[in-house]
Amino acid sequence: MTTRPRTLFEKIWESHIVRPQTADTPAVLYIDLHLVHEVTSPQAFTQLRERGLSVRRPNQTIATMDHSTPTTPRGLDGLIPILDPQAGAQLAQLERNCLDFGIPLFKLGSDKQGIVHVIGPEQGLTQPGMTIVCGDSHTSTHGAFGALAFGIGTSEVAHVMATQCLLQNKPRTMEVRVDGQLQPGVTAKDIILAIIAKIGIGGGTGYVFEYTGSAIRALSMEERMTICNMSIEGGARAGMVAPDETTFSYIAGRPHAPQGADWERAVEQWRTLPTDEGATYDAAISLDAGTLRPMITYGTNPGMGMAIDQPVPDPEALGDPSQRAALDKALNYMGLQPGQQLLGKPVDVVFLGSCTNSRITDLRMAAHVLRGRKVAPNVRMLVVPGSQQVKQQAEAEGLRDIFVEAGAEWREAGCSMCIAMNEDKLEPGQYAVSTSNRNFEGRQGKGGRTFLASPLTAAATAIKGKITDARELV
Amino acid sequence: MEPITTFSGTCVVLPIENIDTDQIIPARFLKATDKQGMGDHLFADWRYDEGGQPKPDFVLNQPEAQRAQILIGGHNFGCGSSREHAPWALQGFGFRAVISTYFADIFRNNALKVGLLPLMVAPEAHGQIIALCTADPGAQLTVDLDAQQVLLPDGTAVSFPIDPFAKYCLLNGVDQLGFLLSQDDAIAQYEDQHTARVTTVLH
Numbered sequence: 065m066t067t068r069p070r071t072l073f074e075k076i077w078e079s080h081i082v083r084p085q086t087a088d089t090p091a092v093l094y095i096d097l098h099l100v101h102e103v104t105s106p107q108a109f110t111q112l113r114e115r116g117l118s119v120r121r122p123n124q125t126i127a128t129m130d131h132s133t134p135t136t137p138r139g140l141d142g143l144i145p146i147l148d149p150q151a152g153a154q155l156a157q158l159e160r161n162c163l164d165f166g167i168p169l170f171k172l173g174s175d176k177q178g179i180v181h182v183i184g185p186e187q188g189l190t191q192p193g194m195t196i197v198c199g200d201s202h203t204s205t206h207g208a209f210g211a212l213a214f215g216i217g218t219s220e221v222a223h224v225m226a227t228q229c230l231l232q233n234k235p236r237t238m239e240v241r242v243d244g245q246l247q248p249g250v251t252a253k254d255i256i257l258a259i260i261a262k263i264g265i266g267g268g269t270g271y272v273f274e275y276t277g278s279a280i281r282a283l284s285m286e287e288r289m290t291i292c293n294m295s296i297e298g299g300a301r302a303g304m305v306a307p308d309e310t311t312f313s314y315i316a317g318r319p320h321a322p323q324g325a326d327w328e329r330a331v332e333q334w335r336t337l338p339t340d341e342g343a344t345y346d347a348a349i350s351l352d353a354g355t356l357r358p359m360i361t362y363g364t365n366p367g368m369g370m371a372i373d374q375p376v377p378d379p380e381a382l383g384d385p386s387q388r389a390a391l392d393k394a395l396n397y398m399g400l401q402p403g404q405q406l407l408g409k410p411v412d413v414v415f416l417g418s419c420t421n422s423r424i425t426d427l428r429m430a431a432h433v434l435r436g437r438k439v440a441p442n443v444r445m446l447v448v449p450g451s452q453q454v455k456q457q458a459e460a461e462g463l464r465d466i467f468v469e470a471g472a473e474w475r476e477a478g479c480s481m482c483i484a485m486n487e488d489k490l491e492p493g494q495y496a497v498s499t500s501n502r503n504f505e506g507r508q509g510k511g512g513r514t515f516l517a518s519p520l521t522a523a524a525t526a527i528k529g530k531i532t533d534a535r536e537l538v
Numbered sequence: 539m540e541p542i543t544t545f546s547g548t549c550v551v552l553p554i555e556n557i558d559t560d561q562i563i564p565a566r567f568l569k570a571t572d573k574q575g576m577g578d579h580l581f582a583d584w585r586y587d588e589g590g591q592p593k594p595d596f597v598l599n600q601p602e603a604q605r606a607q608i609l610i611g612g613h614n615f616g617c618g619s620s621r622e623h624a625p626w627a628l629q630g631f632g633f634r635a636v637i638s639t640y641f642a643d644i645f646r647n648n649a650l651k652v653g654l655l656p657l658m659v660a661p662e663a664h665g666q667i668i669a670l671c672t673a674d675p676g677a678q679l680t681v682d683l684d685a686q687q688v689l690l691p692d693g694t695a696v697s698f699p700i701d702p703f704a705k706y707c708l709l710n711g712v713d714q715l716g717f718l719l720s721q722d723d724a725i726a727q728y729e730d731q732h733t734a735r736v737t738t739v740l741h
Contacts, residue, residue, distance in 0.1 A: 106571035150569040217622035217648035266614035390555040
C-alpha cells in the first residue's frame with residue numbers, strides 16, 4: 065500500500081486523532097504526557113474540584129516545582145528556605161493537589177526537581193512521536209525529540225487533566241532549514257536568535273516549525289532543545305526536529321525510557337517518524353549556519369537581535385511607522401542609541417540558566433570560558449542549573465568549583481531570573497546578559513534591561529564586565 | 539459561562555506592536571492560586587509608578603477608560619507566555635474584547651476559552667478604528683458576534699474571523715470542557731486501541 069508522503073508533524077497529529085476535525089468542531093487530540101507546575105495549575109485543579117472531576121490519567125501526568133521556587137542555597141537542615149509566603153502557599157497547594165489527584169510530583173528539595181522542560185527529557189519521559197503539553201509556552205522544547213509539544217493555558221490544563229485530550233485546529237507547518245557548519249564560538253542559541261531576528265517575533269504565528277538541514281542534524285540533543293525551546297519566541301507554538309541516532313542514544317537508559325524488547329520496538333517505531341521524501345510544508349525559510357556570528361538582542365523582544373559586532377539599528381531607517389515606534393520605545397527602555405556598538409558596554413548581572421540554556425552542556429560551555437578566570441568585580445553572575453540532576457552532575461564534574469572560584473553564585477535549580485518570580489531579579493535600570501529566552505520589559509525584574517545571548521557570550525561578558533565576543537577568549 | 543451575543547462600549551487605544559503577556563500582567567502577580575483581583579495588575583508596570591501610584595498619563599488611568607469594554611492593541615497582541623492570567627486580567631479590568639490585526643496563538647486560544655473576544659481585523663480597518671477612537675474617546679463600537687462584525691458609529695461594519703466552534707460555544711454559553719467530557723466513549727476507545735501509548739509513560 066502506498067500512502068501520501070507526510071511530514072513528521074502530520075504523522076504525529078494523525079496518530080493522535082480521537083475524533084477528526086470537522087467544519088464545525090476542532091479535532092479531539094489525544095495527549096500522551098502532561099507536565100504540570102505550580103503557577104498555571106491551581107485554578108485548573110479548582111475547576112476539577114468544583115465539577116467533581118478526577119484526573120483521567122494521573123500516570124501520564126507529572127508535576128514539578130520550578131517557577132516561583134527560591135534558588136537560594138540550602139540551610140543546615142538540607143532544605144531550601146521559602147521566604148515568600150505567597151510562593152510558599154502556591155507550592156503547598158501544588159503538593160496538596162498532586163496528593164489529592166494522584167499525580168507524581170518532583171517537589172522542591174527532591175533530587176529530581178527542576179525546570180519542567182529540563183526534567184522531562186532528563187527522566188526519559190519525553191519521547192519521539194508523543195504529544196506533550198504543559199501550561200508553559202516553552203513546552204516547545206520537547207519537540208527536539210520529534211514530539212509534538214506545545215504550551216497551553218490554564219483552561220486547557222483542566223481539559224487535559226479531565227479528559228487527556230485537547231480541542232485543536234490543525235496548525236500549518238513551516239520548514240526551517242539550517243545548513244552549513246557553525247564557526248567556532250557560534251552556538252545553537254545563536255542559530256535560534258538569528259532565525260527569530262529573521263522572521264520576527266510574530267513570524268511563526270499559526271505554524272509548527274520543523275527544523276531540518278545539516279546544521280540541525282549535527283547538533284546534540286541539548287542544543288536541539290535550545291533551538292526548539294525558543295520556537296515560541298518566533299510565534300510558533302511548537303518546533304520539532306526529526307528523531308535520529310542522536311535522539312535515541314540520548315534517551316537510552318534514562319529512568320522512564322522503554323527497556324529491553326520494549327526499547328527495540330520503540331526505536332523501530334520512532335524510525336518511521338521523520339518526514340517522508342516528497343512531503344510538503346505550508347511555508348519554508350532557510351538559514352546558512354556557516355555565516356552566523358554570535359548573536360545578541362538589543363531591544364525588548366527576542367526578534368530584536370543582531371550579530372554581536374553590529375551597530376544598534378536606527379528607527380529612522382524603518383519605513384513602517386508602527387515598527388519605527390516599537391523600535392523607538394524599545395531603545396528608549398534599553399537606554400541605547402541608534403548606531404551604538406554593544407561590544408564593550410558594561411553590564412551589572414550575568415544570568416546563566418533557564419529552560420533554554422541550563423543543561424549540563426550549557427554549563428560546560430560557560431565553565432570552559434571561565435576556567436581559571438575571574439568574574440569582573442562590577443558583575444554579579446548567577447549560575448542556576450536547570451535541575452537537581454544537572455546540579456549534581458556539574459558538581460561531580462568539577463564545574464561548580466570553576467564557577468565558584470571565578471566568583472559566580474552557584475544556586476539551586478529553578479526558573480530563577482528568567483522570570484523573576486522569586487528573589488532572583490534585576491534592579492531597575494540594571495543591565496544583564498542572560499542566556500534565557502525573553503527580553504521583554506521587566507521580564508527579569510521591574511525596570512531591568514536584558515541582552516539575550518549564548519552561554520559563551522554570557523561567560524565572556526562576566527569575565528570582562530562588559531559585552532564581549534567570546535571568540536576573543538576561546 | 540454567560541452567552542455572548544452583542545454588546546456596545548467605548549474603547550481604550552493602546553496601539554503598540556507586540557504587546558507581550560509580561561506587560562499585560564507581570565510574572566510576579568502569578569503567585570495567586572485563584573483569579574481574583576487580576577484586573578488590578580493589568581499592565582501594572584506601565585500603569586503604576588515606583589510608589590504604586592497610577593501614572594496619570596497612561597491610557598488605562600484616564601477616567602473614560604474605567605467604563606471601556608474594548609481594548610485596541612497593536613499587531614501581534616498577546617505574544618509571549620501561555621499565562622491565562624493575561625485574559626483574566628483584561629476581563630478583570632472590564633474588557634470584553636481586544637481588537638488587533640493578529641493575536642499570538644496561545645493568547646487567542648486562552649481568550650476564547652474564558653469569553654474574552656480576540657477580534658482580528660484587517661490592517662486598514664484597524665487603522666481606521668484607532669483614528670476614530672483616538673479622535674473621539676466616547677465613540678461607541680458594537681460587537682456582533684453572530685454576524686462577526688464590529689459596527690462603527692458611522693454604520694461601517696468591520697468583519698472579523700472566528701473559529702466556528704468557539705463562536706458556537708460563546709454564543710450559547712457552552713463550555714468547551716463539557717464538550718470534551720461528552721467525548722468519553724471515543725476517548726476510551728482510542729485508549730483501548732493504543733494501550734502502549736497509555737502505559738509506557740510512567741512505569
